[in-house]
Amino acid sequence: xxxxxxxxxxxxxxxxVAMAQSTVTxxxxxxxxxxxxxxxxxxxxxxxxxxxxxGNRIGLIGTEDLGDGKAAIFRLENGFNATTxxxxxxxxxxxxxxxxxxxxxxxxxxAGRQINTDASLIAVNFAAAxxxxxxxxxxxxxxxxxxxxxxxxxxxxYIAPKIxxxxxxxxxxxxxxxxxxxxxxxxxxxxxxxLGQIAIGASYSSAQTPNLGLAAGTANANTxxxxxxxxxxxxxxxxxxxxxAYQVLSxGASYSSxxxxxxxxxxxTRFRGLGDPSAGPNPLxxxxxxNFHNVELNGRxxxxxxxxxxxxxxxxxxxxxxxxxxxxxxxxxxxxQAVVGIRxxxxxxxxxxxxxxxxxxxxxxxxxxxxxxxxxxxxASSSAQQSAMRAGLNVSF
Numbered sequence: 001x002x003x004x005x006x007x008x009x010x011x012x013x014x015x016x017v018a019m020a021q022s023t024v025t026x027x028x029x030x031x032x033x034x035x036x037x038x039x040x041x042x043x044x045x046x047x048x049x050x051x052x053x054x055g056n057r058i059g060l061i062g063t064e065d066l067g068d069g070k071a072a073i074f075r076l077e078n079g080f081n082a083t084t085x086x087x088x089x090x091x092x093x094x095x096x097x098x099x100x101x102x103x104x105x106x107x108x109x110x111a112g113r114q115i116n117t118d119a120s121l122i123a124v125n126f127a128a129a130x131x132x133x134x135x136x137x138x139x140x141x142x143x144x145x146x147x148x149x150x151x152x153x154x155x156x157x158y159i160a161p162k163i164x165x166x167x168x169x170x171x172x173x174x175x176x177x178x179x180x181x182x183x184x185x186x187x188x189x190x191x192x193x194x195l196g197q198i199a200i201g202a203s204y205s206s207a208q209t210p211n212l213g214l215a216a217g218t219a220n221a222n223t224x225x226x227x228x229x230x231x232x233x234x235x236x237x238x239x240x241x242x243x244x245a246y247q248v249l250s251x252g253a254s255y256s257s258x259x260x261x262x263x264x265x266x267x268x269t270r271f272r273g274l275g276d277p278s279a280g281p282n283p284l285x286x287x288x289x290x291n292f293h294n295v296e297l298n299g300r301x302x303x304x305x306x307x308x309x310x311x312x313x314x315x316x317x318x319x320x321x322x323x324x325x326x327x328x329x330x331x332x333x334x335x336x337q338a339v340v341g342i343r344x345x346x347x348x349x350x351x352x353x354x355x356x357x358x359x360x361x362x363x364x365x366x367x368x369x370x371x372x373x374x375x376x377x378x379x380a381s382s383s384a385q386q387s388a389m390r391a392g393l394n395v396s397f
Contacts, residue, residue, distance in 0.1 A: 004228065005105075005263035008312070009246075010120075011113050011185055015245075017366075019259075021063065021064065021065035022062070022063070022064045023062060024061070024062040024064050025060070025061050025110075026055060026059075026060055027059055027060075027061065027396075027397060028056075028058035028131045028390050028393070028396065028397050029054050029055070029056055029057050029083065029394070029396045030053055030056055030343040030394070030396075031051055031052045031053055031055070031056055031080050031134075031393070031394045031395075032048060032049075032050050032052070032082045032089070032392060032393060033048070033049050033050070033052040033084065033353075033376040033391060033392025033393070034046070034047075034048060034049070034390060034391050034392065035047055035048070035052075035307045035377070035378070035388060035389070035390040036388060036389045036390070037050035037386070037388040038385070038386060038387045038388070039373070039381040039382055039383060039386050039387075040380075040381065040386075041379060041380060041382065042333075042337070042381075043371055044278070045378075046081050047083075048083045049079050049083065049137055049248050049377070049390060049392075050082035050083045051081075051082075051377075052134050052135065052140050052353070052355075052377075052390055053132070053133070053134035053267060053343075053353055053369065053392070054134065054394060054396075055078050055079055055088070055096070055395050056080050056081065056082045056088070057073060057077050057078065057080070057096050057154070058077070058078055058081060059076055059077030059078065059096070059097070059318045060075070060076045060077075060082050061073070061074070061075045062072075062074050062075075062165070063203075066102070067107050068104075070102060070103065070104035070105075070341065071102070071103050071104070071328060071370075072100070072101070072102055073101050073102070073103055073108075073110075073369040074099065074100040074101075075097050075098070075099050075100075075238070076098055076319070077094060077096040077097040077098070078094050078095065078096060080229075080330030089138060089218050090157075090218055091150060091220065091221045091243075092133075094113065094115070094235065094271070095218065096151065097112070097113055097114060097115065097151070097257040097284055098112045098306050099111060099112030099113060099114055099239045100112055100156075101147060101157075105161065105224075106161065107158060107160045107161050107365070108157075108158070108159040109156070109157070109158055110156070110157040110158075111155070111156050111157075111387050111393070112154075112155070112249075113151055113152070113153045113154070113155070113217075114151065114152050114155045114157050114171065115148055115151060115152070116145065116150075116151075116152050116170040116171060116186070116188050117143070117147070117170065117171050117188045117203055117204055117205070118144075118146060118188060118190050118203035118204075118205050118248060118361035119145065119147070119148040119156070120169065120190075120195065121167060121190040121191075121192055121201065121203065122146070122192065122201045122202070122203045122250045122252050122265075123146040123148070124245050125145070125192055125199055125252060125254065126199075126201060126252030126253065126254055126263050126264070126265045126300035127146050127147075127200055127252075127263075127265055127296065127298075128144070128296065128310065128312035128339065129146070129147050129305065129312075130147065131227040131251035131263075131266070131298075131300070131343065132308070132310045132324050132343065133298075133310060133312060133339050133341050133355065134301055134355070134377075135147060135376050135377040136255060136339050136341075136355050136357045136375065136376075136377045136378075136388065137298075137314070137337075137339040137357070138338060138375075138376040138377070139267070139296070139314060139316055139318050139334065139337075140234070140236045140335040140348055140359065140361075140373075140374055140375065141232075141235075141237050141376065142228065142234075142237030142376045143234075143236055143237050143269050143294070143316065144248050144250065144269045144290050144292070144294060144392055145205075145214070145248065146248075146250065146265075147376060148219060148268065148339065149218065149376070150214045150218045151218055152171065152173050152214065152217065152218060152287065153173065154174070154175070155171050155172065155173035155174050155186065156169070156171065156173070157169065157171045157172075158170045158171075158173050159267055162314050164380070165194045165195050166191065166192070166193050167191065167192045167193075168190070168191045169187075169189065169190050169191075170188070170189040170190075171187065171188045172186070172187050173185060173186040173187070175208065175213060178196050178263050182208045182318070183209045183212060183213065183311040184207075184208060184209060184212055184213025184214075184216075185206055185207065185208040186206070186207045186208075186213065186214055187205070187206050187207075188203065188205035188206070188207070189203065189204055189249075190202070190204075191203070191204035192252075192352070196255070197255055197256045197257055198253070198255055199253065199256075200253045200255045200263070201250075201251075201252045201253075202249075202250065202251050202252070202256075202396065203248075203249070203250045204247070204248070204250075205248045205250075206245060206246065206247045206248075207245065207247075208244070208246075209243075209245075209276065209279040210243060210246035210271075210272050210278075210279075211230065211231050211232060211242070211243065211279050211280035212231075212278075212279060212280065213221070213239075213259075214246065215231035215232055215334075218232045219343055220232040222233070225320050226227060227263045227282060227327065229280070230281055231239075231280075231375065232282055232306050232320070233379050234367075234376070234380065235365045235366060235367050235369070235372060236316075236333075236335070236365060236366060236374050237271065237290070237292075237366050237373055238366055238367065239283075239284060239286065239319075239365070240271040240274060240279065240286065240290045240324060240366050241253065241279065241280030241281055241282070242274050242275055242276050242277070242279050242280045242282035243266060243271035243272060243273060243274050243279060243280075243290070244272060244273030244276040244285065245270075245271075245272040245273055246269075246270070246271055246272070246333040247269070247270045247272060248267060248268070248269050248270075249267065250265070250266070251265070251266045251267075251269045252264065252265045252266070254275060256257065259301055259302040259303070259305075260299070260300070260301050260302075261299065261300045261301075262298070262299045262366030263296075263297070263298045263299070264296070264297055264298075265290075265294075265295075265296040265298070266293075266294065266295050267293075267294040267302050267378040268293055268294075269291075269292040269294070270289050270290070270291050270292070271289060271391075272288040272289045272350055273289070274286040274287055274288060274290065274321065275287045275324075277357075283324055284321045284330070284367075284368045285325065286321050286322070286323055287322050287324060288321065288322045289317065289319075290318060290321045291319045292369055293316070293318075293370055294314065294315070294316045294317075295314070295315050296312060296313070296314040296315075296331045297312065297313050297314075298310065298311065298312035298313075300310075304343055305345075306344055306345040306346075307342070307343070307344050307345075308343050308379070309340070309341070310340070310341050310342075311337045311338070311339065312338070312372045313339075314335075314336070314337045314339075315330065315332070315334070315335070315336055315337075315339070316334065316335040316336075316337075317334045317335075318332055318333045318334075318363075319332055319367075320332045320364075329365035330364045330368050331363050331368075332363045332364070333361070333362070333364055333365055333371045334361070334362050334363055334371075335359060335362075335371070335373070335374075336359070336360045336361075337357065337358070337359040337360075337375070338357070338358050338359075339355060339356070339357045340355065340356055341355035341356070342354050342355075347350070349395060349396045349397060350393070350394070350395050351393075351394050352392070352393050352394075353391070353392065354389075354390075354391045355389065355390050356371045356385070356388070356389045356393075357375060357377075357378075357386075357387060357388045357389075358387045359374075359375050359381075359385075359386045360384055360386075360387075360388070361373045361374070361375040361381075361384045361385075362384060370384070371384065372384060372386075373385055374385030374386075375388065377390075
C-alpha cells in the first residue's frame with residue numbers, strides 16, 4: 001500500500017510539472033466607435049464603426065516547452081466586426097493569423113498565415129496608424145499594406161533574436177500554384193535598429209500577381225471569379241489589378257525624448273508590369289508601372305501617464321501611368337491627409353479616444369476618373385474632399 005501511494009504521488013507530481021510546461025492563453029481586442037463622415041459614397045454618414053484604433057480580434061496562443069531553451073508555439077487568431085458580429089478577412093475562421101512554429105536561442109521559425117515583415121516590424125515602430133491612430137491614419141487605400149489589410153497565407157517566417165539593438169525578420173510564401181510556381185509568391189525582409197532615443201528601420205517586400213495572391217488571400221473566401229476580378233477595392237489602386245508584380249520599399253526613423261516622440265516614414269510602392277491578362281482586369285489598358293511615393297510625419301505627446309495627444313500628416317503621390325493608346329499616361333494623382341487624436345487610459349486594458357481626419361485628393365485615380373478622397377476607414381468619397389471624426393472605446397483582455 002505504501003508503494004502504491006508513492007507511485008500515485010509521483011505520477012501526479014510529474015503531471016503537474018508537465019502541465020506547467022504547457023500554456024494556452026486566450027486574448028482579444030474589442031474596439032467600437034461612433035463615426036461621422038462628411039462624404040462616404042456621396043453622402044454624410046453617422047454610424048457605429050469597429051476597428052478604430054486596433055483591429056478587433058480574439059485568439060489563442062500556446063507554448064509547449066521542449067527543453068534546452070526551445071519551445072513549440074502556435075497562434076490562432078480570428079478578426080471580426082464588433083458592429084455586426086461577422087468574421088473578418090473575407091469570412092475566414094482564423095483569417096487574422098493561423099501559425100505554428102518553434103522558438104529558441106537562435107530565433108523563431110513560424111509557418112502558416114501571417115503578417116508581413118514590413119507591417120510587423122516597420123509599421124509598428126514608425127507608422128502613426130499602427131502606433132496610436134488606427135485605421136483613420138492608414139495611407140490612402142493602404143496602398144503600401146503597412147496597415148496590414150492583406151495577410152500572407154502559406155508563409156514561412158524567421159524572427160532573429162535581438163542582438164545589440166538590431167531586430168530582423170524575413171518571410172517567404174512560395175505561392176504553390178500548379179503549373180505556375182511564381183504566381184502568388186511573396187517575399188519580404190525587414191530590419192530595425194534602436195540606440196537610446198533614436199530608432200531606424202527599413203524593409204523590402206515583393207509579391208507576384210498580387211491581385212491573385214496577396215490581395216486575394218484576404219478577399220471574400222467564398223467568391224471565385226473567372227476571369228479574375230479585382231481584389232483591390234479602393235479607387236486609389238483598384239485599376240492596377242493587372243500588375244504582374246508588387247513591390248514596397250519602406251524606410252522609417254523616430255526620436256523620443258521624455259514625453260515626446262517624433263517619427264518619419266517613407267514608402268515606395270510599385271505595381272509593376274501592368275497589363276498581365278492572367279493577373280486581373282485591365283479595362284483602361286494600362287502598361288508599364290504605377291509608382292506611389294508616400295511620406296508621413298507624425299508625433300505624439302504624453303501629457304500625463306493616462307492622457308496623450310498625437311498628430312500625423314501624410315502625402316501620397318503617383319506617376320502618370322501609361323496606357324496602350326496614351327503613352328504619356330492619364331495623369332498623376334496626389335493625396336494629402338491629416339489626422340489628430342487624443343487618448344485617455346481608464347485602466348491598463350481600457351482606453352477611450354477621439355480622432356479627426358481630413359483628406360484631399362487631386363489628379364486622376366487608378367480608375368481613370370478625377371481622383372476622390374478615399375480614406376481606408378471611411379471608404380471612397382464622391383469628391384476630392386473628405387473628413388471624418390470618431391469617438392470610441394477600446395478594451396483588451
